[in-house]
Amino acid sequence: MEKKTKYAIFNYVEQDQDLIDGLEEYLNEHVEEIYEFFDTELQRKQVNINIIPTKQQYDEIVMKKTNKTEVPDWEIGNASNGGITQVSLHDYGNTSHAFPPEKYDQVFDKFKKTMIHEYTHLVVKAYLAKYDAGYTLRYLNEGIAQYLSKQQENIELNMIYSLEDILESTSCYKGWFLLTKYIVEVKGQEYFLNLLRNRLQALSETPILYEEATKYYESLKNNNKVI
Numbered sequence: 001m002e003k004k005t006k007y008a009i010f011n012y013v014e015q016d017q018d019l020i021d022g023l024e025e026y027l028n029e030h031v032e033e034i035y036e037f038f039d040t041e042l043q044r045k046q047v048n049i050n051i052i053p054t055k056q057q058y059d060e061i062v063m064k065k066t067n068k069t070e071v072p073d074w075e076i077g078n079a080s081n082g083g084i085t086q087v088s089l090h091d092y093g094n095t096s097h098a099f100p101p102e103k104y105d106q107v108f109d110k111f112k113k114t115m116i117h118e119y120t121h122l123v124v125k126a127y128l129a130k131y132d133a134g135y136t137l138r139y140l141n142e143g144i145a146q147y148l149s150k151q152q153e154n155i156e157l158n159m160i161y162s163l164e165d166i167l168e169s170t171s172c173y174k175g176w177f178l179l180t181k182y183i184v185e186v187k188g189q190e191y192f193l194n195l196l197r198n199r200l201q202a203l204s205e206t207p208i209l210y211e212e213a214t215k216y217y218e219s220l221k222n223n224n225k226v227i
């Protein structure tokens with residue numbers, strides 16, 4: 001089945017019809033915030049969002065695209081080739097995100113945030129292309145996707161991750177978020193965007209930023225402050 005909306009073209013099977021209205025409403029509420037953060041002049045496009053009925057089918061699609069031999073059980077979404085692919089919420093029982101029925105509303109909220117996370121990746125790609133910036137550091141890309149999707153709102157503000165984790169790990173999501181949050185909120189939005197499109201500068205400055213962020217979060221903890 002297909003449904004065209006302002007910001008997306010949803011492709012899904014009948015069993016997922018109940019998800020689509022909520023996803024459309026959420027996109028309409030939040031997509032402009034993403035564009036406003038990066039560049040309001042970026043062209044808006046209807047993004048293909050493919051809701052895949054099962055985790056098994058999702059894994060097969062990802063492995064075919066990437067030549068991977070396996071996909072982790074926590075992976076439920078990705079952005080590639082200008083579109084988004086997500087495992088249906090109705091098959092989360094076959095992922096590490098399985099949940100009891102009474103948690104449905106809470107998990108659906110996370111599902112929508114995952115969609116915004118992946119949408120942010122597509123806008124990052126368009127932003128970098130506009131400025132002929134090539135590609136950026138993974139922690140900046142993943143960090144800003146979490147920041148703008150509000151996926152990590154309630155985590156402890158404690159930099160327990162090493163600089164090596166930040167730069168070399170393939171799944172240091174909380175560390176990536178914490179460093180990005182510090183850069184955006186303390187150093188400023190324009191500073192972050194400059195790092196995003198200047199990879200060598202970002203590589204050079206990340207060790208300093210990491211030390212600053214570590215001390216910053218420690219000072220907040222000592223003073224019993226939250227942000």
